[in-house]
Amino acid sequence: MSNNKTLAGRRIAITGGARGIGLATAKELHARGAQVAIGDLDRDTAKLSAGTIAPEVVALGLDVSDETSFATFLDGVKDQLGGLDVLINNAGIMPIGPFLELDLAVARRTAEINFLGALIGTHLALPDMIAQGSGHVVNVASTAGRAAVPGGVTYCATKAAVVSLTEGARLEFGSRGIDFTCVMPSFTNTELIAGTEGTKGLKNVEPEDVAGAIAVAIEKKQYDVYRPKALRQILFTQGLLGRKIRDAMNRRLGAYDTFLKIDHSKRDGYDKRINAS
Ligand SMILES: NC(=O)c1ccc[n+]([C@@H]2O[C@H](COP(=O)([O-])OP(=O)(O)OC[C@H]3O[C@@H](n4cnc5c(N)ncnc54)[C@H](O)[C@@H]3O)[C@@H](O)[C@H]2O)c1
Numbered sequence: 001m002s003n004n005k006t007l008a009g010r011r012i013a014i015t016g017g018a019r020g021i022g023l024a025t026a027k028e029l030h031a032r033g034a035q036v037a038i039g040d041l042d043r044d045t046a047k048l049s050a051g052t053i054a055p056e057v058v059a060l061g062l063d064v065s066d067e068t069s070f071a072t073f074l075d076g077v078k079d080q081l082g083g084l085d086v087l088i089n090n091a092g093i094m095p096i097g098p099f100l101e102l103d104l105a106v107a108r109r110t111a112e113i114n115f116l117g118a119l120i121g122t123h124l125a126l127p128d129m130i131a132q133g134s135g136h137v138v139n140v141a142s143t144a145g146r147a148a149v150p151g152g153v154t155y156c157a158t159k160a161a162v163v164s165l166t167e168g169a170r171l172e173f174g175s176r177g178i179d180f181t182c183v184m185p186s187f188t189n190t191e192l193i194a195g196t197e198g199t200k201g202l203k204n205v206e207p208e209d210v211a212g213a214i215a216v217a218i219e220k221k222q223y224d225v226y227r228p229k230a231l232r233q234i235l236f237t238q239g240l241l242g243r244k245i246r247d248a249m250n251r252r253l254g255a256y257d258t259f260l261k262i263d264h265s266k267r268d269g270y271d272k273r274i275n276a277s
Contacts, residue, residue: 001208005033006219011081013037013074015064015121016091018046020190021140024207025088027053028215037077039064040091041277064091064117065109067124074124083132086218087125089118089162090140093274094192096259099153106275107154113277114158119165126169129178136179136218139166143186143226146235149250151259170223181217185210185227187258195267200254202228 012029016022017038030036030053039062040046050059058080062073078084092114095106118139129135144152145159163182170180187198188205198204205227213225226232238246250256264271 001028001031002212002215003031007215008033010034010085010218011037011077011083012086012088012218013039013077013081013084014088014090015039015062015073015117016041017059018042018049020192021185021188021207021210022088022090023049024211025090025214026050026057028208028211029218030054030057032215032219034086035081037081039073039077062091064089064121065112067120070117070120071124078128084125084128085134086136086138087121088138088140088214089121090138091117092140092142092158092192093277094152094155095271095274096151096155096196097262098151098260102154109277110154111158111161114155115161115165118162122165122169126173126178130173130176133177135177136181136221137166137169138181138183138214138217140183140185140214141166143184143231143235146184147238149259150256151262155259179221181214181221181223181225183210183214183217183225183227184231186231188227191270191273194270195263195265196258197261199258202230 007029012034014022014026017026018040026036026038037058038046038050039060041063043061046059050057060073060076063069093110095102095110122137139162141162142159144156145163148156166180166182185205186202187193188207188210190207210227213227217225
């Protein structure tokens with residue numbers, strides 16, 4: 001964690017900040033001097049988590065899929081922080097397993113949280129940012145949004161939508177003083193990947209690594225963030241290979257089993273949490 005106050009005075013809101021990548025990011029940004037607010041469906045955990053960082057970290061209830069809830073959250077953040085410079089759309093859920101075994105209601109909820117949540121947040125935050133002549137929207141997508149895998153049909157599609165949302169918004173609003181960042185981590189050690197084995201040959205990253213990368217992206221106004229970093233080159237090269245070679249290679253490496261080989265005894269707790277969301 002960096003204690004250089006490189007983000008002093010920046011007012012930053014993070015969705016899904018009660019745990020995982022969102023919480024690690026809140027800690028990192030606070031350490032760099034930012035004023036931080038987190039919003040989460042799990043309001044009690046958000047409050048407890050905020051308290052572990054510092055008493056001044058704001059924690060509010062939020063359902064990113066609900067426009068009214070998101071607008072109320074942003075109003076609360078602006079009231080308590082005096083404005084908003086950066087919105088980090090991080091909240092997300094990851095139901096995985098065979099596509100036809102996924103209840104359509106869960107698939108719909110996944111799209112509402114992962115994709116619509118980021119879209120609603122971006123739509124609600126932009127007008128004030130445009131009016132103040134500056135702002136930064138950071139969308140946490142996933143490498144799954146650039147490389148679909150069996151067992152992740154729904155999740156990958158929602159993340160591909162976030163990749164496209166961020167790129168389209170960058171093109172439309174980049175010339176108006178608004179910066180955008182698309183964050184694409186691979187397997188990161190949070191509850192979201194419970195019961196999975198990760199990708200062979202690629203070490204899982206820690207939420208703190210992703211948090212550090214997000215902080216640097218805000219400071220340097222970087223567009224793409226990959227973690228691990230090697231994924232930028234891997235995805236580029238895989239794109240050049242063509243489907244036949246790519247599929248054969250990924251099947252041999254087991255990359256297409258990562259969302260199908262699940263230890264349910266380790267994942268049940270996570271599945272229960274997201275099914276209740
Ligand atoms: N962990 C990984 O391997 C990984 C990899 C790539 C991308 N991501 C993405 O990173 C983001 C954070 O994931 P994480 O690993 O920290 O997961 P996590 O489960 O640890 O944390 C996600 C948080 O989002 C909150 N949330 C869920 N639905 C919400 C809603 N409707 N409104 C507000 N908050 C809600 C949860 O309560 C939880 O606190 C997600 O968008 C995820 O898809 C994670």
